[in-house]
Amino acid sequence: PSILKSTTSPSSSLPITCGDIAKVGQLTHQPASSEEGINLEEIREFAKNFKIRRLSLGLTQTQVGQALTATEGPAYSQSAICRFEKLDITPKSAQKLKPVLEKWLAEAEHWNQKGQQNLMEFVGGEPSKKRKRRTSFTPQAIEVLNSYFEKNSLPTGQEITEIAKELNYDREVVRVWFCNRRQTLKNTSKINIFQVQ
Amino acid sequence: PSILKSTTSPSSSLPITCGDIAKVGQLTHQPASSEEGINLEEIREFAKNFKIRRLSLGLTQTQVGQALTATEGPAYSQSAICRFEKLDITPKSAQKLKPVLEKWLAEAEHWNQKGQQNLMEFVGGEPSKKRKRRTSFTPQAIEVLNSYFEKNSLPTGQEITEIAKELNYDREVVRVWFCNRRQTLKNTSKINIFQVQ
């Protein structure tokens, strides 16, 4: 039951009762409001910035949650980070969470300065978890494919069948791999940018 | 088949042949290189910043692509934006695309200054497309869906339409259910990924 939504309704005739607990993210056109010593405007500003800074570091909500769980006392789920960023929580909760996030983020940025690797270590995830491939070409398979490609970029049907068999992949998948590989080469073959070696 | 990945491999004993054409985004510790009048370092910097600025504006790759398609001559797909951000393209393409994106992004930021509403109008999408409400399937419906899934986890468009009709759910909702179901299955049955030689 989010009050956020109800407030966007044009019918503002409804009086705000004690039962209605406002959330931080609630849209308001009031000037910076301060309730119970909580500067809502400041929290909104921070939440917005937090997201941008998180994305700048290339971190997911899950990563932040897990890292915080590892370092701080209480546990923080991905949902919790999500809800903070959207401010779909009570001002009290937000107020409590803000300094924790602020401190952690500053530290993360500090490590990032020293290199991506340090950040990942700080975050605690695997150093460079690669995105899983869409289909199951293993790095090993790609290595083999590349070595075949180097020898001959245009294998015959027979050869494709054999390679597919060796790698235990579908023949069609292998055929298409060669197509795409040739395509890539064609796109770039006019320049060898880095002249590596 | 990205060459990017192969370069991250620790096995640097393999000589890089003429067949291996580097792409712009390729990791390098060389100083700013410039080939054929293209400042690669500058492009890398821009691509990185582009993503951050895009996210700061709260825009998706899809939105950028669609907006560009509407304003400029050629069409730009979500994939195209994705590939630019990852620099999984040729230097030539990147060089060509950079000023287009730069100009567009600056304009978008300009409109954003005048208010979120103006940005959305500039982008061309609906003013504030709300996220679809999370649908909850009844246990009965899930049972039926599961039985269909057991028989065939990848139903055709026609079949999806029929299932949706039978269960009286939105077709799109049913389609996504199958996507997510396949995903879940895949995640839970992580059997010997490396078995595939």
Added chain:
DNA sequence: AGCATAAATAATAA
């Protein structure tokens, strides 16, 4: 208080 998963977004084989 956070899990399970629906929806949205990004990446990529075809």
Added chain:
DNA sequence: TTATTATTTATGCT
């Protein structure tokens, strides 16, 4: 490019 998969975010529910 397009259609689909892989990944991330958001939320209904208890």
